[in-house]
Amino acid sequence: MQTRCGxxxxxxxxxxGKSTLVNQLVGSKVSIVSPKVQTxxxxxxxxxxRGESQLILVDTPGIFAPQKQLERAMVQAAWESCKDAxxxxxxxxxxxxxxxxxxxxxxxxxxxPVTLILNxxxxxxxxxxxxxxxxxxxxxxxxxxxxxxxLSGDGIExxxxxxxxxxxxxxxxxxxxxxTNMPQKLWAAEITREQLFHQLHQELPxxxxxxTEAWEEFENGTVKINQVIYVARxxxxxxxxxxxxxxxxxxxxxAREEMSILLNRTVHLFLHVKIAEDWPNKPAMYRLMGLDFxx
Ligand SMILES: Nc1nc2c(ncn2[C@@H]2O[C@H](COP(=O)(O)OP(=O)(O)OP(=O)(O)O)[C@@H](O)[C@H]2O)c(=O)[nH]1
Ligand SMILES: [Mg+2]
Numbered sequence: 001m002q003t004r005c006g007x008x009x010x011x012x013x014x015x016x017g018k019s020t021l022v023n024q025l026v027g028s029k030v031s032i033v034s035p036k037v038q039t040x041x042x043x044x045x046x047x048x049x050r051g052e053s054q055l056i057l058v059d060t061p062g063i064f065a066p067q068k069q070l071e072r073a074m075v076q077a078a079w080e081s082c083k084d085a086x087x088x089x090x091x092x093x094x095x096x097x098x099x100x101x102x103x104x105x106x107x108x109x110x111x112x113p114v115t116l117i118l119n120x121x122x123x124x125x126x127x128x129x130x131x132x133x134x135x136x137x138x139x140x141x142x143x144x145x146x147x148x149x150x151l152s153g154d155g156i157e158x159x160x161x162x163x164x165x166x167x168x169x170x171x172x173x174x175x176x177x178x179x180t181n182m183p184q185k186l187w188a189a190e191i192t193r194e195q196l197f198h199q200l201h202q203e204l205p206x207x208x209x210x211x212t213e214a215w216e217e218f219e220n221g222t223v224k225i226n227q228v229i230y231v232a233r234x235x236x237x238x239x240x241x242x243x244x245x246x247x248x249x250x251x252x253x254x255a256r257e258e259m260s261i262l263l264n265r266t267v268h269l270f271l272h273v274k275i276a277e278d279w280p281n282k283p284a285m286y287r288l289m290g291l292d293f294x295x
């Protein structure tokens with residue numbers, strides 16, 4: 001068999017549906033998803049096979065005008081993913097009122113060929129979709145346009161077939177059954193962070209970092225996972241804990257349940273909230289997330 005393999009970078013504004021798309025293509029949850037912007041913080045690989053092609057999908061943090069250090073690190077990670085990409089794709093949320101931010105991303109990519117992915121088509125009428133597609137016509141670096149719903153899976157297989165043709169001939173870089181490059185401990189930290197994004201509000205999820213300190217497997221098949229939730233200021237701790245620990249219990253049980261389902265075994269999850277004063281400005285903390293401190 002003449003195999004093919006390549007890196008397909010998934011770029012887009014925050015909340016465009018990049019992680020949803022990667023999970024849908026891989027057929028498993030490799031990257032966390034939330035209704036809030038800036039959920040994904042680092043580059044995450046989702047690996048999948050179509051025919052003779054191994055597609056290495058690179059989920060990235062959303063691209064926007066960053067202000068804070070963490071935001072700058074995230075946007076930097078997204079752009080750096082393009083360096084060794086075989087295919088660059090741009091996911092656009094068609095429910096947005098303006099596509100200016102997506103146009104800016106396309107301009108920055110200059111002459112590099114881009115696959116345009118219009119996402120969330122389940123939310124707009126067909127006529128409106130054609131008007132939106134027309135707005136991207138002036139970008140001559142767009143090689144193909146796909147219209148999909150990452151959520152329902154509509155249009156996904158045509159996209160996968162296209163990616164499979166676009167990657168170069170060469171050996172597969174990962175074992176056939178590998179779905180991501182993410183270490184288990186980081187993956188488990190992400191599952192908890194997803195719950196923090198779902199259950200906490202305003203600025204709080206953006207000031208939280210989760211570290212898996214210990215992952216212990218027992219002979220009876222159960223797993224014990226210890227994690228630390230770092231907040232950036234003292235005042236944030238009581239909010240994460242909630243009244244009589246109500247909030248942390250709810251976060252813990254939802255994360256534990258999700259881990260149990262995905263790992264298909266019993267998980268015992270222990271969460272501890274600690275204060276790491278002003279951690280978003282501390283380079284050492286970035287390593288825990290797999291991010292470089294912004295330059
Ligand atoms: N209706 C609809 N919602 C979608 C679709 N794709 C994604 N979403 C929703 O859009 C929200 C954002 O999805 P994500 O996959 O987290 O978006 P992202 O681009 O990875 O976001 P960041 O990581 O923050 O940059 C979630 O609430 C998804 O359920 C779609 O095709 N249709
Ligand atoms: Mg994401």
